[in-house]
Amino acid sequence: NVTAQQIPLDAWERTARNVGLSNYAINTLLSMFRFYAEHDFVGNANVLRWLLKRPPASLSDAIASFTV
Numbered sequence: 001n002v003t004a005q006q007i008p009l010d011a012w013e014r015t016a017r018n019v020g021l022s023n024y025a026i027n028t029l030l031s032m033f034r035f036y037a038e039h040d041f042v043g044n045a046n047v048l049r050w051l052l053k054r055p056p057a058s059l060s061d062a063i064a065s066f067t068v
Contacts, residue, residue, distance in 0.1 A: 009033060 009030060016026050048056045057065070
């Protein structure tokens with residue numbers, strides 16, 4: 001089973017610094033995390049289709065394209 005858990009931002013930042021993420025990446029991601037925490041992450045299944053102006057690839061098709 002897989003369960004989602006929210007990681008406190010300070011714990012995430014410590015881990016990100018320990019694995020060598022750049023300051024730019026850390027600050028950008030922290031800003032994004034804070035924005036989504038305040039405003040939510042809204043969308044639906046059609047967003048990618050609208051952006052691509054075509055049906056998106058299925059997960060199995062995408063995986064198959066990477067196999068040799």
